[in-house]
Amino acid sequence: GHRYSHETLSALTDQVLEAAGAFRTRLLPEEMAFVYLDGLSLKVFREGEGIVRESVYVALGIAPNGERRVLGFWLLPTESALGWEGVLGELWQRGLRRVRCxxxxxxxxxxxxxxxxxxxxxxxxxxxxxxxxxxxxxxxxxxxxxxxxxxxxxxxxxxxxxxxxxxxxxxxxxxxxxx
The missing domain is CATH 1.20.1160 (Paired amphipathic helix 2 (pah2 repeat))
Structure with missing residues:
Protein backbone atom coordinates (compact mmCIF):
# COMPACT_ATOMS: atom_id res chain seq x y z
CA GLY A 1 0.00 0.00 0.00
CA HIS A 2 3.00 2.34 0.11
CA ARG A 3 3.44 4.74 -2.80
CA TYR A 4 6.83 5.91 -4.04
CA SER A 5 7.55 9.16 -5.82
CA HIS A 6 9.15 9.23 -9.27
CA GLU A 7 12.32 10.62 -7.66
CA THR A 8 12.51 7.70 -5.19
CA LEU A 9 11.97 5.13 -7.96
CA SER A 10 14.63 6.82 -10.08
CA ALA A 11 17.09 6.79 -7.16
CA LEU A 12 16.38 3.09 -6.50
CA THR A 13 16.84 2.28 -10.19
CA ASP A 14 20.17 4.12 -10.24
CA GLN A 15 21.34 2.15 -7.19
CA VAL A 16 20.35 -1.17 -8.77
CA LEU A 17 22.05 -0.27 -12.06
CA GLU A 18 25.21 0.76 -10.20
CA ALA A 19 25.27 -2.50 -8.21
CA ALA A 20 24.65 -4.55 -11.38
CA GLY A 21 27.46 -2.71 -13.17
CA ALA A 22 29.87 -3.37 -10.29
CA PHE A 23 28.86 -7.05 -10.29
CA ARG A 24 29.38 -7.39 -14.03
CA THR A 25 32.86 -5.81 -13.94
CA ARG A 26 34.22 -7.32 -10.71
CA LEU A 27 37.49 -9.23 -10.83
CA LEU A 28 37.16 -12.98 -11.11
CA PRO A 29 39.26 -15.67 -9.47
CA GLU A 30 42.10 -16.91 -11.64
CA GLU A 31 40.90 -20.51 -11.61
CA MET A 32 37.52 -22.18 -11.92
CA ALA A 33 37.06 -25.93 -11.82
CA PHE A 34 34.26 -25.69 -14.38
CA VAL A 35 32.62 -22.96 -16.41
CA TYR A 36 29.21 -23.47 -17.98
CA LEU A 37 28.27 -21.20 -20.85
CA ASP A 38 24.74 -20.98 -22.15
CA GLY A 39 22.57 -18.66 -24.16
CA LEU A 40 18.84 -18.30 -24.07
CA SER A 41 16.46 -16.26 -26.11
CA LEU A 42 14.11 -13.82 -24.36
CA LYS A 43 11.60 -11.21 -25.40
CA VAL A 44 12.65 -7.79 -24.12
CA PHE A 45 11.16 -4.33 -24.40
CA ARG A 46 13.28 -1.82 -26.31
CA GLU A 47 12.14 1.77 -26.28
CA GLY A 48 11.16 2.82 -29.78
CA GLU A 49 11.21 -0.80 -31.01
CA GLY A 50 8.69 -2.51 -28.74
CA ILE A 51 9.10 -6.18 -27.88
CA VAL A 52 12.11 -7.81 -29.58
CA ARG A 53 13.80 -11.18 -29.16
CA GLU A 54 17.39 -11.02 -27.86
CA SER A 55 19.90 -13.50 -26.45
CA VAL A 56 21.07 -13.59 -22.86
CA TYR A 57 24.54 -15.09 -22.54
CA VAL A 58 25.24 -16.55 -19.10
CA ALA A 59 28.53 -17.77 -17.61
CA LEU A 60 28.35 -19.89 -14.46
CA GLY A 61 31.41 -21.17 -12.63
CA ILE A 62 32.19 -23.78 -10.02
CA ALA A 63 35.23 -22.95 -7.90
CA PRO A 64 37.68 -25.70 -6.90
CA ASN A 65 36.03 -25.81 -3.45
CA GLY A 66 32.64 -26.52 -5.09
CA GLU A 67 31.17 -23.03 -4.62
CA ARG A 68 28.88 -21.99 -7.48
CA ARG A 69 29.12 -18.48 -8.91
CA VAL A 70 27.48 -16.44 -11.62
CA LEU A 71 30.47 -15.06 -13.52
CA GLY A 72 28.47 -12.79 -15.77
CA PHE A 73 25.54 -12.20 -18.05
CA TRP A 74 25.23 -10.30 -21.31
CA LEU A 75 22.26 -9.23 -23.42
CA LEU A 76 23.07 -9.30 -27.14
CA PRO A 77 20.88 -9.22 -30.26
CA THR A 78 21.64 -12.83 -31.28
CA GLU A 79 23.67 -15.83 -30.15
CA SER A 80 26.78 -16.18 -32.30
CA ALA A 81 30.40 -17.29 -32.24
CA LEU A 82 31.46 -13.64 -32.25
CA GLY A 83 29.26 -12.98 -29.21
CA TRP A 84 30.78 -15.90 -27.32
CA GLU A 85 34.27 -14.73 -28.28
CA GLY A 86 33.46 -11.38 -26.65
CA VAL A 87 32.13 -13.10 -23.53
CA LEU A 88 35.25 -15.25 -23.18
CA GLY A 89 37.47 -12.23 -23.83
CA GLU A 90 35.74 -10.31 -21.07
CA LEU A 91 36.10 -13.22 -18.62
CA TRP A 92 39.83 -13.26 -19.45
CA GLN A 93 40.13 -9.48 -18.92
CA ARG A 94 38.43 -9.83 -15.55
CA GLY A 95 41.06 -12.35 -14.40
CA LEU A 96 39.83 -15.87 -15.24
CA ARG A 97 42.84 -17.74 -16.59
CA ARG A 98 42.57 -21.48 -16.05
CA VAL A 99 39.71 -23.59 -17.32
CA ARG A 100 40.28 -26.56 -19.56
CA CYS A 101 37.51 -28.61 -21.14
Whole structure:
Protein backbone atom coordinates (compact mmCIF):
# COMPACT_ATOMS: atom_id res chain seq x y z
CA GLY A 1 0.00 0.00 0.00
CA HIS A 2 3.00 2.34 0.11
CA ARG A 3 3.44 4.74 -2.80
CA TYR A 4 6.83 5.91 -4.04
CA SER A 5 7.55 9.16 -5.82
CA HIS A 6 9.15 9.23 -9.27
CA GLU A 7 12.32 10.62 -7.66
CA THR A 8 12.51 7.70 -5.19
CA LEU A 9 11.97 5.13 -7.96
CA SER A 10 14.63 6.82 -10.08
CA ALA A 11 17.09 6.79 -7.16
CA LEU A 12 16.38 3.09 -6.50
CA THR A 13 16.84 2.28 -10.19
CA ASP A 14 20.17 4.12 -10.24
CA GLN A 15 21.34 2.15 -7.19
CA VAL A 16 20.35 -1.17 -8.77
CA LEU A 17 22.05 -0.27 -12.06
CA GLU A 18 25.21 0.76 -10.20
CA ALA A 19 25.27 -2.50 -8.21
CA ALA A 20 24.65 -4.55 -11.38
CA GLY A 21 27.46 -2.71 -13.17
CA ALA A 22 29.87 -3.37 -10.29
CA PHE A 23 28.86 -7.05 -10.29
CA ARG A 24 29.38 -7.39 -14.03
CA THR A 25 32.86 -5.81 -13.94
CA ARG A 26 34.22 -7.32 -10.71
CA LEU A 27 37.49 -9.23 -10.83
CA LEU A 28 37.16 -12.98 -11.11
CA PRO A 29 39.26 -15.67 -9.47
CA GLU A 30 42.10 -16.91 -11.64
CA GLU A 31 40.90 -20.51 -11.61
CA MET A 32 37.52 -22.18 -11.92
CA ALA A 33 37.06 -25.93 -11.82
CA PHE A 34 34.26 -25.69 -14.38
CA VAL A 35 32.62 -22.96 -16.41
CA TYR A 36 29.21 -23.47 -17.98
CA LEU A 37 28.27 -21.20 -20.85
CA ASP A 38 24.74 -20.98 -22.15
CA GLY A 39 22.57 -18.66 -24.16
CA LEU A 40 18.84 -18.30 -24.07
CA SER A 41 16.46 -16.26 -26.11
CA LEU A 42 14.11 -13.82 -24.36
CA LYS A 43 11.60 -11.21 -25.40
CA VAL A 44 12.65 -7.79 -24.12
CA PHE A 45 11.16 -4.33 -24.40
CA ARG A 46 13.28 -1.82 -26.31
CA GLU A 47 12.14 1.77 -26.28
CA GLY A 48 11.16 2.82 -29.78
CA GLU A 49 11.21 -0.80 -31.01
CA GLY A 50 8.69 -2.51 -28.74
CA ILE A 51 9.10 -6.18 -27.88
CA VAL A 52 12.11 -7.81 -29.58
CA ARG A 53 13.80 -11.18 -29.16
CA GLU A 54 17.39 -11.02 -27.86
CA SER A 55 19.90 -13.50 -26.45
CA VAL A 56 21.07 -13.59 -22.86
CA TYR A 57 24.54 -15.09 -22.54
CA VAL A 58 25.24 -16.55 -19.10
CA ALA A 59 28.53 -17.77 -17.61
CA LEU A 60 28.35 -19.89 -14.46
CA GLY A 61 31.41 -21.17 -12.63
CA ILE A 62 32.19 -23.78 -10.02
CA ALA A 63 35.23 -22.95 -7.90
CA PRO A 64 37.68 -25.70 -6.90
CA ASN A 65 36.03 -25.81 -3.45
CA GLY A 66 32.64 -26.52 -5.09
CA GLU A 67 31.17 -23.03 -4.62
CA ARG A 68 28.88 -21.99 -7.48
CA ARG A 69 29.12 -18.48 -8.91
CA VAL A 70 27.48 -16.44 -11.62
CA LEU A 71 30.47 -15.06 -13.52
CA GLY A 72 28.47 -12.79 -15.77
CA PHE A 73 25.54 -12.20 -18.05
CA TRP A 74 25.23 -10.30 -21.31
CA LEU A 75 22.26 -9.23 -23.42
CA LEU A 76 23.07 -9.30 -27.14
CA PRO A 77 20.88 -9.22 -30.26
CA THR A 78 21.64 -12.83 -31.28
CA GLU A 79 23.67 -15.83 -30.15
CA SER A 80 26.78 -16.18 -32.30
CA ALA A 81 30.40 -17.29 -32.24
CA LEU A 82 31.46 -13.64 -32.25
CA GLY A 83 29.26 -12.98 -29.21
CA TRP A 84 30.78 -15.90 -27.32
CA GLU A 85 34.27 -14.73 -28.28
CA GLY A 86 33.46 -11.38 -26.65
CA VAL A 87 32.13 -13.10 -23.53
CA LEU A 88 35.25 -15.25 -23.18
CA GLY A 89 37.47 -12.23 -23.83
CA GLU A 90 35.74 -10.31 -21.07
CA LEU A 91 36.10 -13.22 -18.62
CA TRP A 92 39.83 -13.26 -19.45
CA GLN A 93 40.13 -9.48 -18.92
CA ARG A 94 38.43 -9.83 -15.55
CA GLY A 95 41.06 -12.35 -14.40
CA LEU A 96 39.83 -15.87 -15.24
CA ARG A 97 42.84 -17.74 -16.59
CA ARG A 98 42.57 -21.48 -16.05
CA VAL A 99 39.71 -23.59 -17.32
CA ARG A 100 40.28 -26.56 -19.56
CA CYS A 101 37.51 -28.61 -21.14
CA UNK A 102 38.47 -32.26 -21.49
CA UNK A 103 35.51 -32.92 -23.80
CA UNK A 104 36.60 -30.25 -26.26
CA UNK A 105 40.21 -31.45 -25.99
CA UNK A 106 39.12 -34.95 -26.98
CA UNK A 107 36.90 -33.67 -29.80
CA UNK A 108 39.68 -31.52 -31.22
CA UNK A 109 42.18 -34.37 -30.91
CA UNK A 110 39.93 -36.82 -32.74
CA UNK A 111 39.29 -34.28 -35.51
CA UNK A 112 43.04 -34.13 -36.16
CA UNK A 113 43.61 -37.84 -36.79
CA UNK A 114 42.73 -40.28 -39.56
CA UNK A 115 39.25 -41.79 -39.36
CA UNK A 116 40.66 -45.29 -38.94
CA UNK A 117 42.64 -44.19 -35.85
CA UNK A 118 39.85 -42.29 -34.07
CA UNK A 119 38.33 -45.22 -32.19
CA UNK A 120 41.65 -46.47 -30.85
CA UNK A 121 42.87 -42.99 -29.88
CA UNK A 122 39.53 -42.22 -28.19
CA UNK A 123 39.88 -45.43 -26.16
CA UNK A 124 43.45 -44.53 -25.13
CA UNK A 125 42.47 -40.96 -24.18
CA UNK A 126 39.53 -42.31 -22.16
CA UNK A 127 42.06 -44.20 -20.03
CA UNK A 128 43.76 -40.86 -19.33
CA UNK A 129 40.74 -38.80 -18.23
CA UNK A 130 38.84 -41.80 -16.85
CA UNK A 131 41.61 -43.03 -14.56
CA UNK A 132 40.99 -43.60 -10.86
CA UNK A 133 43.83 -41.27 -9.82
CA UNK A 134 46.11 -38.57 -11.19
CA UNK A 135 49.05 -40.98 -11.07
CA UNK A 136 47.14 -43.57 -13.09
CA UNK A 137 46.15 -40.84 -15.57
CA UNK A 138 49.76 -39.75 -16.01
CA UNK A 139 50.76 -43.38 -16.63
CA UNK A 140 48.04 -43.68 -19.27
CA UNK A 141 49.24 -40.44 -20.83
CA UNK A 142 52.74 -41.92 -21.14
CA UNK A 143 51.18 -44.87 -22.95
CA UNK A 144 49.38 -42.47 -25.32
CA UNK A 145 52.66 -40.69 -25.92
CA UNK A 146 54.45 -43.95 -26.74
CA UNK A 147 51.66 -45.27 -28.97
CA UNK A 148 50.67 -42.10 -30.84
CA UNK A 149 53.45 -39.52 -30.36
CA UNK A 150 55.35 -40.25 -33.54
CA UNK A 151 52.21 -40.47 -35.71
CA UNK A 152 50.36 -37.45 -34.27
CA UNK A 153 52.91 -35.25 -32.47
CA UNK A 154 50.63 -32.18 -32.40
CA UNK A 155 47.76 -34.01 -30.75
CA UNK A 156 49.92 -35.82 -28.22
CA UNK A 157 51.93 -32.66 -27.62
CA UNK A 158 48.74 -30.81 -26.63
CA UNK A 159 47.85 -33.47 -24.07
CA UNK A 160 51.36 -33.62 -22.63
CA UNK A 161 51.88 -29.85 -22.59
CA UNK A 162 48.44 -29.15 -21.08
CA UNK A 163 48.24 -32.22 -18.85
CA UNK A 164 48.25 -30.05 -15.74
CA UNK A 165 45.11 -28.27 -16.94
CA UNK A 166 43.43 -31.35 -18.42
CA UNK A 167 44.00 -33.38 -15.26
CA UNK A 168 43.42 -30.62 -12.71
CA UNK A 169 40.05 -32.13 -11.85
CA UNK A 170 41.87 -34.94 -9.97
CA UNK A 171 42.62 -32.34 -7.29
CA UNK A 172 38.89 -31.75 -6.71
CA UNK A 173 36.51 -33.95 -4.72
CA UNK A 174 35.83 -37.18 -6.63
CA UNK A 175 32.12 -36.40 -6.84
CA UNK A 176 32.99 -33.50 -9.22
CA UNK A 177 35.19 -35.56 -11.57
CA UNK A 178 32.47 -36.59 -14.04
CA UNK A 179 31.52 -32.96 -14.58
Missing amino acids: VVHGVRWSLSQVRARDRGLLAEDLRRVYGAESREEALGALEEVKAAWGSRYPGVVGLWVQDSGAFLRFYGYPKVLWPY
